[in-house]
Amino acid sequence: MNAHSPIQNWLKENNAKHQWHPMQPPKAVEADPPLIVQRGEGVFVEDIDGKRYIDCQGGLWCVNAGHNRAPIKDAITRQMDQLQYYTTFPGSTNAPSIELSAKLCEIAAPEDIAKVFFCLGGSDATESAFKIARQYWKLMGQGEKTKIISLRNGYHGLHFGGMSACGGNAWKRVYEPMVPGFFQVESPHLYRNPFTDDPEELSAICAALLEREIEHQHPDTVAAIIAEPIQGAGGVIVPPASYWPKLREICDRQNVLLIADEVITGLGRSGTLFGSRGWGVKPDIMCMAKGLTSGYLPLGATLIGRRVAEAWDRGGPLSVFMQGYTYSGHPLACAAALAAIDLTLEEKLTENAADVGAYFIGRLKATIGDHPNVGDIRGKGLMIAVELVKDRKTKEPYTPDDAYPNKVSNACVSNGIIIRCIVNKLIISPPLTFTREHVDQVVEVLRKAVEQ
Ligand SMILES: Cc1ncc(COP(=O)(O)O)c(C=O)c1O
Known part of the structure; x- marks a missing residue:
C-alpha cells in the first residue's frame, strides 16, 4: 500500500486487482467499481x-x-468468549448447535420437522436436501427413486446439484454438463407465461405439466420436487395461492418428497414465518440460510420432516448420513441464529x-x-x-x-x-x-x- 494514499483510495484501486466477484465479468468490476x-x-x-x-x-x-443489532452481536461475543469452534463430527458437539436444532424444531413444529442438519449456506442446504431425498428412498427400499424435478426460473444455489436444479440457463451454460437426473418444468409465472392471464387456470396448467413430467420420467424414478415458495432470484415470482397445495397433492399422489427451498423465505421475509406455511403446505424437507442468522455469520440448515427422518431409525449399512462440513453446527453461527430467531419473534x-x-x-x-x-x-x-x-x-x-x-x-x-x-x-x-x-x-x- 502506498503510505501516502488514504485507505479509501487504496481500497477502491485494489478491489478488482485481486478479488473476483460473484456473477460479474472480472473486467466489468474494474470498469464499474462496486x-x-x-x-x-x-x-x-x-x-x-x-x-x-x-x-x-x-x-x-x-x-x-437489520444491521448492527446488539442482541446478535452480544450473542456472538458471549459465545466467542466461551468457545469459538468445536466440531459436530463423530464424537463431539457443542451447546449452541444443540439449542438451535431444538429451537428450529420448535418453530417448525406445525410442519412436523423432527431433525436439523447444519451447513454453511443455502447452496449447502439444498445439496444436503438432495442427498437426504436420495438416501431416504434407498433406505425405504426404492433406490431407483433418484431424480429431482424443479421449476423454471428457480434458484437453488450454485453447487453442482443446486445448479443442476436451477431453472435458468444463465447460471448453467458455462459449467455444463449438469448432473444427470435433474429436470425442470414450467413455473406459474403470471406476468410471463404462454398460457393464460388467469391465476387459477395457470396454477392448474403448471401443476398438470409437473405431474406429466413425473409420469413421463416414471414416479418410481423420481425422488423429490424442489421449489421456492416464492421464486427469488428468478425475479420474485409469486405463484397463485392454489399452486403449492397442488404441489403437495401431486407429491402425495406420486409418492415423491417435497423440498421447500426457504433460503430467502425462511424466517419471515414473505410475511409468514416460512413461505410454505403462507401457502398452507407442510413440506417434507426445508432448506434455510440467509435470514437464519440475519447475515451476521454464514449458516445453512436443512430441516427434515418426521416421516423422512424416521427412515434413518431403521439402521443398517446405508443409514450413515455421509454428509458434513468442518463448520457444520459452528457454535458462533448457531449462537447468532438463536439471537436472530429471538429478535424475529420478539419484534x-x-x-x-x-x-x-x-x-x-x-x-x-x-x-x-x-x-x-x-x-x-x-x-x-x-x-x-x-x-x-x-x-x-x-x-x-x-x-x-x-x-x-x-x-x-x-x-x-x-x-x-x-x-x-x-x-x-x-x-x-x-x-x-x-x-x-x-x-x-x-x-x-x-x-x-x-x-x-
Ligand atoms: C432460494 C435460494 N436457494 C439457495 C440459495 C443459495 O444460497 P447461498 O448463496 O447461501 O449458497 C439462494 C441464494 O440466493 C436462494 O435464493
Whole structure:
C-alpha cells in the first residue's frame, strides 16, 4: 500500500486487482467499481466515503433483523468468549448447535420437522436436501427413486446439484454438463407465461405439466420436487395461492418428497414465518440460510420432516448420513441464529414484513404503476420486484445490453437507496424492521429514478 494514499483510495484501486466477484465479468468490476460498504445501522449502511444509504436489498435478502443489532452481536461475543469452534463430527458437539436444532424444531413444529442438519449456506442446504431425498428412498427400499424435478426460473444455489436444479440457463451454460437426473418444468409465472392471464387456470396448467413430467420420467424414478415458495432470484415470482397445495397433492399422489427451498423465505421475509406455511403446505424437507442468522455469520440448515427422518431409525449399512462440513453446527453461527430467531419473534418482524410489504406494493403501484416502462409490480411481504419493460403492451423486456434498468438502480444509489437490478428487475428486499416512513422515502426516490 502506498503510505501516502488514504485507505479509501487504496481500497477502491485494489478491489478488482485481486478479488473476483460473484456473477460479474472480472473486467466489468474494474470498469464499474462496486460500492464499498463499511458500516451498517438498522436499515442503513454507509460507504467508505461516509455516504449513507437505505439498504433496500437487505445485504442479499438476508439482513432481516437489520444491521448492527446488539442482541446478535452480544450473542456472538458471549459465545466467542466461551468457545469459538468445536466440531459436530463423530464424537463431539457443542451447546449452541444443540439449542438451535431444538429451537428450529420448535418453530417448525406445525410442519412436523423432527431433525436439523447444519451447513454453511443455502447452496449447502439444498445439496444436503438432495442427498437426504436420495438416501431416504434407498433406505425405504426404492433406490431407483433418484431424480429431482424443479421449476423454471428457480434458484437453488450454485453447487453442482443446486445448479443442476436451477431453472435458468444463465447460471448453467458455462459449467455444463449438469448432473444427470435433474429436470425442470414450467413455473406459474403470471406476468410471463404462454398460457393464460388467469391465476387459477395457470396454477392448474403448471401443476398438470409437473405431474406429466413425473409420469413421463416414471414416479418410481423420481425422488423429490424442489421449489421456492416464492421464486427469488428468478425475479420474485409469486405463484397463485392454489399452486403449492397442488404441489403437495401431486407429491402425495406420486409418492415423491417435497423440498421447500426457504433460503430467502425462511424466517419471515414473505410475511409468514416460512413461505410454505403462507401457502398452507407442510413440506417434507426445508432448506434455510440467509435470514437464519440475519447475515451476521454464514449458516445453512436443512430441516427434515418426521416421516423422512424416521427412515434413518431403521439402521443398517446405508443409514450413515455421509454428509458434513468442518463448520457444520459452528457454535458462533448457531449462537447468532438463536439471537436472530429471538429478535424475529420478539419484534414480530414477520408480521411487520406482511404489513409493510403490502403497504410498499400498494405505494409502488399507485406511484409508478402506470409508467410506460413499468411492466409489473409484484411481491409478498418484503420480497418485491418492479419489472421494467420497453413496451407495456408487448411486455418486451430490457436485455442485459440495455442501459435503462441499470440507470434506474444507479440513480437510486446516487440518491441514497440501494436497490439491486437483475437484468430488467429491480429487486426490493430490505430488513424486516422497515417502516412505512422508509417505504415513502424509497418510493419517492424510485419514482424520480424511473421518470428520469
Ligand atoms: C432460494 C435460494 N436457494 C439457495 C440459495 C443459495 O444460497 P447461498 O448463496 O447461501 O449458497 C439462494 C441464494 O440466493 C436462494 O435464493
